[in-house]
Amino acid sequence: MYRTGHSAIPNVTFMKTILLLITVLFSSMAISSCTNDEGETEFDRINPEEEQQATIVKTEQKEKAN
Template sequence: MKTILLFITLIFSAMAVSSCTNDESDTEFDILTPEEEQQTALKTEQDNVN
């Protein structure tokens, strides 16, 4: 009985690990330079004031 539960646990663990992969080739994060970040912050502030 313990062996069967162990195999079931291993199968579900393998399924969980294999489903968490990121197969996309491009990154989801945009790397901003400090200047771009400051310009974005200024635009956001101006939008909030208006």
């Protein structure tokens, strides 16, 4: 019923190859899902005038809330 001897052990090289292919597949899926396709920088660059205007707007909103 059960095989014994050398033929009972599956081909280890074949199993390692399959495991390597599975690892490469999952690794490539993980790397491709982490890309930033937006094309924008993470930080917006603003000049001092825009920063001052934003501060004024925030201050006015806080005063209206109180």
